[in-house]
Amino acid sequence: xxxxxxxxxxxxxxxxxxxxxxxxxxxxxxxxxxxxxxxxxxxxxxxxxxxxxxxxxxxxxxxxxxxxxxxxxxxxxxxxxxxxxxxxxxxxxxxxxxxxxxxxxxxxxxxxxxxxxxxxxxxxxxxxxxxxxxxxxxxxxxxxxxxxxxxxxxxxxxxxxxxxxxxxxxxxxxxxxxxxxxxxxxxxxxxxxxxxxxxxxxxxxxxxxxxxxxxxxxxxxxxxxxxxxxxxxxxxxxxxxxxxxxxxxxx
Amino acid sequence: xxxxxxxxxxxxxxxxxxxxxxxxxxxxxxxxxxxxxxxxxxxxxxxxxxxxxxxxxxxxxxxxxxxxxxxxxxxxxxxxxxxxxxxxxxxxxxxxxxxxxxxxxxxxxxxxxxxxxxxxxxxxxxxxxxxxxxxxxxxxxxxxxxxxxxxxxxxxxxxxxxxxxxxxxxxxxxxxxxxxxxxxxxxxxxxxxxxxxxxxxxxxxxxxxxxxxxxxxxxx
Numbered sequence: 001x002x003x004x005x006x007x008x009x010x011x012x013x014x015x016x017x018x019x020x021x022x023x024x025x026x027x028x029x030x031x032x033x034x035x036x037x038x039x040x041x042x043x044x045x046x047x048x049x050x051x052x053x054x055x056x057x058x059x060x061x062x063x064x065x066x067x068x069x070x071x072x073x074x075x076x077x078x079x080x081x082x083x084x085x086x087x088x089x090x091x092x093x094x095x096x097x098x099x100x101x102x103x104x105x106x107x108x109x110x111x112x113x114x115x116x117x118x119x120x121x122x123x124x125x126x127x128x129x130x131x132x133x134x135x136x137x138x139x140x141x142x143x144x145x146x147x148x149x150x151x152x153x154x155x156x157x158x159x160x161x162x163x164x165x166x167x168x169x170x171x172x173x174x175x176x177x178x179x180x181x182x183x184x185x186x187x188x189x190x191x192x193x194x195x196x197x198x199x200x201x202x203x204x205x206x207x208x209x210x211x212x213x214x215x216x217x218x219x220x221x222x223x224x225x226x227x228x229x230x231x232x233x234x235x236x237x238x239x240x241x242x243x244x245x246x247x248x249x250x251x
Numbered sequence: 252x253x254x255x256x257x258x259x260x261x262x263x264x265x266x267x268x269x270x271x272x273x274x275x276x277x278x279x280x281x282x283x284x285x286x287x288x289x290x291x292x293x294x295x296x297x298x299x300x301x302x303x304x305x306x307x308x309x310x311x312x313x314x315x316x317x318x319x320x321x322x323x324x325x326x327x328x329x330x331x332x333x334x335x336x337x338x339x340x341x342x343x344x345x346x347x348x349x350x351x352x353x354x355x356x357x358x359x360x361x362x363x364x365x366x367x368x369x370x371x372x373x374x375x376x377x378x379x380x381x382x383x384x385x386x387x388x389x390x391x392x393x394x395x396x397x398x399x400x401x402x403x404x405x406x407x408x409x410x411x412x413x414x415x416x417x418x419x420x421x422x423x424x425x426x427x428x429x430x431x432x433x434x435x436x437x438x439x440x441x442x443x444x445x446x447x448x449x450x451x452x453x454x455x456x457x458x459x460x461x462x463x464x465x466x467x468x469x470x471x
Contacts, residue, residue, distance in 0.1 A: 183315040213322060217352020221351045
């Protein structure tokens with residue numbers, strides 16, 4: 001059986017696009033024929049499950065039973081890739097739990113591939129999370145995701161501030177999620193389908209839909225840009241643990 | 252089966268004959284096909300809507316909603332020819348959007364044939380715009396309109412590489428005559444029995460050129 005890979009998508013700050021990024025990751029794996037299961041920690045409702053109901057399970061990561069449901073099954077279930085969409089405020093506690101159960105040590109020793117997509121918001125509070133989270137990243141592949149979907153900036157205009165956050169953590173790789181047209185984003189929300197199905201003009205059950213050609217075009221263009229970022233970091237190689245997959249930040 | 256043509260008449264400059272070309276083409280398509288829909292995206296300029304109110308709808312591409320309203324109709328293969336009179340102020344916005352949403356590729360997939368009629372001019376912006384259009388549309392779908400009134404017989408070399416559509420200049424008195432809001436080119440052909448008049452021949456020449464483009468659709 002393939003080596004299990006766990007991708008955690010999270011942030012301590014809310015509303016920065018964690019679920020959006022999780023959805024693009026699931027779409028990317030789907031398009032690349034990588035069997036994936038997902039956990040949505042937004043119990044009891046779950047946003048990710050609304051878009052990817054077939055592969056997503058809602059869990060409460062603060063309970064031991066649900067932690068077992070995720071991590072005790074890594075070596076036994078068929079999809080070797082697990083994506084966890086961690087709800088706002090839970091990233092640091094979740095990483096602490098992973099450390100406590102020995103998961104981070106297993107990642108460090110190479111038994112498990114572990115990657116963290118840390119979604120950043122345009123605030124000092126959000127950027128302060130980097131230092132806090134980086135403490136858990138020994139043995140993990142750490143990605144700092146700058147999400148421009150809300151038309152934000154990340155203090156690029158103030159190089160001292162920018163460098164103090166983005167260039168301080170060794171081994172961290174930046175990913176840029178470009179802006180998506182607001183109306184296109186809202187239409188996908190209303191449709192409750194994965195981005196891929198929206199582009200293909202399909203409904204939740206693969207039935208033909210009637211989405212706007214313009215909005216589908218915007219989503220297709222945006223998704224291609226997001227995926228080019230995933231291609232750049234060789235995401236499929238990372239989860240397949242191919243030797244060609246460089247640890248992010250490696251020269 | 253023949254494709255549904257979408258004619259995009261455009262320029263980066265005002266006063267180069269876009270609306271005249273759109274009027275001529277719309278009237279020709281109405282005569283040839285029996286049905287045509289024109290979209291006026293040039294409300295800040297002399298407007299197609301003023302000349303052909305029954306065949307023309309207004310379109311606004313300043314926001315996403317307006318873009319959807321226009322483009323979602325253009326991409327339909329319903330065998331009704333469409334004509335877009337694209338104002339110079341909307342040129343960049345329109346073609347940036349069509350590039351982003353992949354209009355040319357999707358149109359080809361759906362049996363829709365976009366045909367760009369670019370009103371040529373010798374300024375730098377026009378040459379750059381033509382270069383951009385060449386990257387977005389295949390050569391068979393991109394025409395430079397050599398409006399004698401504008402270029403005066405001197406087509407810049409960069410514009411002369413692909414397909415051309417020559418429109419002869421009319422004497423000022425005929426120009427004034429056809430610029431009247433109630434003037435109809437097809438109406439003139441029907442009512443003027445003397446086919447040797449300059450205007451008669453001018454309209455027939457242009458209609459013949461449009462017919463050639465329409466025939467070319469069968470080969471696309």
